[in-house]
Amino acid sequence: MNQMHVSELEQNGHHGVRYCFPCTVNDEANIKLEDVLSANERRIRRNHLVALEGDQSKTVLCVLNGWLAVAKCLSDGEKQIIDFALPGDIIDPSAADGKSSALQIEALTDVSVAALSDTTWQEMKRDWPPLNRLASQIAAASRARRAERMLRLGKGSARMRVAYALLELCVRMRAIGHSEGCNFHVPLTQQHLGDFAGLTSVHVCRTLRGLARQGIISVEDHMDIRILDVAALAEIADIGPEALWQEIVPAAA
Amino acid sequence: MNQMHVSELEQNGHHGVRYCFPCTVNDEANIKLEDVLSANERRIRRNHLVALEGDQSKTVLCVLNGWLAVAKCLSDGEKQIIDFALPGDIIDPSAADGKSSALQIEALTDVSVAALSDTTWQEMKRDWPPLNRLASQIAAASRARRAERMLRLGKGSARMRVAYALLELCVRMRAIGHSEGCNFHVPLTQQHLGDFAGLTSVHVCRTLRGLARQGIISVEDHMDIRILDVAALAEIADIGPEALWQEIVPAAA
DNA sequence: CGTCTCATTGATCCGCCTCAATAGCTGTGG
């Protein structure tokens, strides 16, 4: 797959990491990409919404660092998290009318993103075909994840939804090198997990403790998760062939 | 928005309609597009699955005529319909690994589609920018629809889900000229609607009859639907500003 | 130390599922 990396993170200053855009095919292009990204870098603090000025749908976000939640709300305030965006992800909030996004993008941690205008983004993709391919891959991964989750929202039990959520997070964390084996930390509350899985935080708690009581996972210190029995969890999540894991993250090794 | 049409349907022979690809910017290009599409036309009969030979994810489907359901299944056979594809829609089943699709595509009516290889599709988009823009619009509409539905799957009641499904179908039918006002026919059983809304067919039935009893809709003859009180239904579906309607269909007038 | 957020657990309620029976409609073959 042309030696493209989803993301490479290096130590750098205050926040701890610096993003290296995942296109190593051409050094010169890579440097230019770096320039464009850092020139458009914006930082958002934890729990703040990403406010896109002007024409929302004409802005593309490249996540450089931190976690974002892409969500939608009902008028009564109930929130559904559509997807998490991790470093290396690309968020395209465009809707069909080319005007509105109707998506709420929330920073779960301190975050830095590159906010690019649609035209810039189109030009970049045109000028660097590997970037175009990468963007397609990332979009396809996002689509696959959303479909998997939709399936479980519609037809799955609470156990299944939570199990799937944990496995998805584990796989994604691993893909960007943020997990050791099946141990990882997610910057989420049980409320977030509930908004993600379509459950109340109370029931997320019960479900997690149930899984822990059976020795399938352990949870400590605000979402330090350890998957003790991957096979059992995958069975509960109804995840079939291992191959499926690779559909939901771009370019998993 | 550059005078692009989502679809134009004309009378033609047995099935009644012929698809005109929605790119009128350049006549010559339009003719070539027609050629490519008809050269790759395939017909699928009702209730059959669309089997993509070889490398599934490298095939793009342009729906020329009829209804398709894009679905996913759990191992116990429970099915969730991710999206309906109507004439003029483009289905890209690719997953992140570039190999599998893991999506099941089912013909709800007799259907004709143009099945294009990914490379052909990429070339077409490159050669005809208006087509590229249109494809982006259609993809954005699909994303917006799925997000709306995901929100309601996770947080909405059965009434809300059904109300939203009906309104979405109404708007989409209108966009392709298949409805008179708020009356339209969908080639779906209550089972399909249930798989779409994450409900059992039994509960879909109860919910529809409940709405009918209140005079908000009427349903006759296997899904001849008439929305009698759009405002009430929109309230139940929790659809806010009218503008939102235009996010979920490409280039709604 | 007080406040705030988050996790945990119990008790209760209700919306939707499940099972089951009936009825209508379509097509098929006698």
Place this chain on the structure above:
DNA sequence: CCACAGCTATTGAGGCGGATCAATGAGACG
């Protein structure tokens, strides 16, 4: 023409999973 099978819609009765309400505990922070 009827008889029959198969599919879909409809309606009822009962059960269960997850929501809701509520109380307590445990860190984090000023």
